Amino acid sequence: MSRQQLQQPQEPRPIISRRSRPAKAPLSREIIITTALDLLTREGLAGLSLRKVAAALDTGPASLYVYVANLAELHALMLDRALAAVALPTDREGGWRDRLNAVLASYLRVLYDGPGLGQLALSTIPAGPYALRLTETLLDLLLEGGIQPAVAAWGVDLLTLHVAAVAAEQSTHRAQGDDTLGPVTQAVGAVSAADYPHIHALRDELLSGGDGARFGWGVEVLINGILHAPDLPPARAGSVLLSVKPMEAQEP
Amino acid sequence: MSRQQLQQPQEPRPIISRRSRPAKAPLSREIIITTALDLLTREGLAGLSLRKVAAALDTGPASLYVYVANLAELHALMLDRALAAVALPTDREGGWRDRLNAVLASYLRVLYDGPGLGQLALSTIPAGPYALRLTETLLDLLLEGGIQPAVAAWGVDLLTLHVAAVAAEQSTHRAQGDDTLGPVTQAVGAVSAADYPHIHALRDELLSGGDGARFGWGVEVLINGILHAPDLPPARAGSVLLSVKPMEAQEP
DNA sequence: GTTCTTGACAAACAGTGTTCGTTATGCTAT
DNA sequence: ATAGCATAACGAACACTGTTTGTCAAGAAC
Numbered sequence: 213m214s215r216q217q218l219q220q221p222q223e224p225r226p227i228i229s230r231r232s233r234p235a236k237a238p239l240s241r242e243i244i245i246t247t248a249l250d251l252l253t254r255e256g257l258a259g260l261s262l263r264k265v266a267a268a269l270d271t272g273p274a275s276l277y278v279y280v281a282n283l284a285e286l287h288a289l290m291l292d293r294a295l296a297a298v299a300l301p302t303d304r305e306g307g308w309r310d311r312l313n314a315v316l317a318s319y320l321r322v323l324y325d326g327p328g329l330g331q332l333a334l335s336t337i338p339a340g341p342y343a344l345r346l347t348e349t350l351l352d353l354l355l356e357g358g359i360q361p362a363v364a365a366w367g368v369d370l371l372t373l374h375v376a377a378v379a380a381e382q383s384t385h386r387a388q389g390d391d392t393l394g395p396v397t398q399a400v401g402a403v404s405a406a407d408y409p410h411i412h413a414l415r416d417e418l419l420s421g422g423d424g425a426r427f428g429w430g431v432e433v434l435i436n437g438i439l440h441a442p443d444l445p446p447a448r449a450g451s452v453l454l455s456v457k458p459m460e461a462q463e464p
Numbered sequence: 465m466s467r468q469q470l471q472q473p474q475e476p477r478p479i480i481s482r483r484s485r486p487a488k489a490p491l492s493r494e495i496i497i498t499t500a501l502d503l504l505t506r507e508g509l510a511g512l513s514l515r516k517v518a519a520a521l522d523t524g525p526a527s528l529y530v531y532v533a534n535l536a537e538l539h540a541l542m543l544d545r546a547l548a549a550v551a552l553p554t555d556r557e558g559g560w561r562d563r564l565n566a567v568l569a570s571y572l573r574v575l576y577d578g579p580g581l582g583q584l585a586l587s588t589i590p591a592g593p594y595a596l597r598l599t600e601t602l603l604d605l606l607l608e609g610g611i612q613p614a615v616a617a618w619g620v621d622l623l624t625l626h627v628a629a630v631a632a633e634q635s636t637h638r639a640q641g642d643d644t645l646g647p648v649t650q651a652v653g654a655v656s657a658a659d660y661p662h663i664h665a666l667r668d669e670l671l672s673g674g675d676g677a678r679f680g681w682g683v684e685v686l687i688n689g690i691l692h693a694p695d696l697p698p699a700r701a702g703s704v705l706l707s708v709k710p711m712e713a714q715e716p
Numbered sequence: 717g718t719t720c721t722t723g724a725c726a727a728a729c730a731g732t733g734t735t736c737g738t739t740a741t742g743c744t745a746t
Numbered sequence: 747a748t749a750g751c752a753t754a755a756c757g758a759a760c761a762c763t764g765t766t767t768g769t770c771a772a773g774a775a776c
Contacts (some may be wrong), residue, residue, distance in 0.1 A: 239724080261763060272725050272762075279723095283764065334586070334629065335636040340649035342661055351662035365669035370682050377586065377629035384587040400592035408596055410603035417617035418599075429694065430622050437689025440682065491754080513732065524756050525733075531754095535733065 239269060241279040245289050249326065252290065257328020257383075262286070284336065291332045292340025297322050300349050308356045309435065315349060316375055316431055323379035327386065330379025338372075347372070359438060367438040374434060380425055491521060493531040497541050501578065509580020509635075514538070536588065543584045544592025549574050552601050560608045561687065567601060568627055568683055575631035582631025590624075599624070611690060612673065619690040626686060630679055705715065 248265050251280075255264075262283055280286045299318040301311045323329045347368055354364035394414045397419055405412040421429070500517045518525045532538045539640055543662075551570040553568045575581045590599075599620055606616035649671055657664040673681070 245563065270505060275724050331587070332674070334632050335583070337637065337648040339648045344655060345662060348660045348663050351666065355662065361666055365666045366678065366681060369670070370685060373629050373633065374626065377625050380586050385589065396589040397590050403596060408600045410607065411596060411600050414603065414613055414617045417614045418621070421618070426618065431535045433622060433689035433690070433693045434685065436692040437685035437687070440688040440692050441685045527755050
């Protein structure tokens with residue numbers, strides 16, 4: 213594909229307008245984020261670049277650096293702005309679990325809508341105001357459910373991490389043209405019953421449950437696990453990783 | 465930094481040896497993966513490129529395309545080769561939960577050791593032999609724990625996704641120089657008690673538990689949740705995402 | 717009316733993945 | 747032993763990327 217196609221206001225040379233700077237949008241932080249998000253939803257995270265954002269704003273890449281420190285910061289700003297669309301409960305009617313499910317589902321949908329937002333949610337630190345608002349809401353819901361504060365704090369982290377991971381996995385697989393029958397389907401489906409008996413026997417279950425059902429079940433498991441969690445985070449900090457008994461790897 | 469530094473056998477022009485091809489490693493798929501993994505552990509995923517791998521092998525980038533279709537395939541091959549190092553239980557002594565914890569901890573450690581392997585585990589489809597071996601082992605452990613087969617199938621997915629997500633989050637944060645006091649610590653620590661009361665009250669708990677403790681607790685929660693899970697994946701497939709009641713977003 | 721700050725931007729730098737066309741090598745068949 | 751050939755190896759190029767530098771013009775402050 214050629215390199216045309218993107219910028220539409222590219223008259224050969226409008227020398228006449230170079231004089232008075234006719235309108236030439238003042239180029240703010242806001243429209244940079246907006247255009248970047250727009251480009252993201254249309255071309256995905258891989259197709260997003262500072263140069264394309266600049267081209268869409270009819271300017272050069274260097275101009276953006278006045279408002280944005282670097283690409284990573286733009287990513288973080290984009291993620292937080294996207295989180296503004298997460299639907300939060302407005303009142304306290306209905307069970308707290310239903311409301312929690314709704315918030316998480318909305319969070320997932322937002323991350324789904326922008327291809328690559330899931331990866332961003334995992335790779336950038338969500339410290340913006342909308343991310344904090346989401347955390348605050350989730351904390352509130354877990355506390356309403358009678359969960360101990362310390363457990364709730366870690367539980368929120370677990371839940372948001374899970375949603376981001378599901379979104380990241382899905383969006384990356386979608387980015388590389390995962391048309392109904394991905395390579396994992398082939399690999400798991402054609403696995404030898406002798407070498408991997410369990411995988412072979414459970415191959416239908418391993419591959420079943422597109423999108424919604426699987427995510428809903430996962431959230432259910434997480435909440436149940438949090439409800440049945442060790443009442444407080446164990447005091448033996450950092451011991452798990454080091455307490456791995458030496459075991460030898462075996463040939464597959 | 466200059467572009468020297470990497471390739472050591474770079475005599476100006478060894479015309480004499482061009483005759484008999486003295487040793488000039490035959491350049492196989494294996495050593496490409498090995499050198500790529502070597503480069504990954506030393507320079508991280510961002511510092512890994514086909515050109516650097518080629519330079520380390522004293523050749524040009526085009527030569528690698530004989531053995532590897534593209535960068536994504538190399539990534540997948542690297543991930544699977546790295547998974548060979550995951551320590552699996554050799555016998556059936558000890559409780560299944562302890563063995564499960566050990567396998568997951570080893571999995572996490574392997575993903576930790578190669579900076580960027582966590583991101584790879586989320587973005588590439590784990591269909592290689594070592595990934596299948598890991599899945600098979602985890603299935604075996606869950607079934608030994610008396611978990612229903614269908615639940616075990618989805619549970620394995622949940623567990624591996626969680627490990628990969630933790631690794632991905634950690635490794636990306638580590639990549640951008642996260643020295644003890646990251647920006648999230650500042651943001652959460654300095655949050656206003658009026659706007660975000662729960663976050664403010666729980667800020668210590670939100671930030672506590674480095675590495676090991678948090679991961680161990682998360683796995684514990686997941687297993688407990690799987691044990692208390694809905695006995696079988698609900699039949700109402702794909703309804704969760706669509707059953708989100710319309711709720712209005714509120715200002716943060 | 718003259719400074720001075722600052723947003724805008726062209727050009728360049730050092731990289732990236734991937735492809736194309738050509739060479740040279742090692743193996744096979746004559 | 748010689749000829750033919752599949753193919754590994756590779757130099758060069760293409761179309762990109764993020765980021766920096768230095769210059770220029772417009773608006774604000776004095």
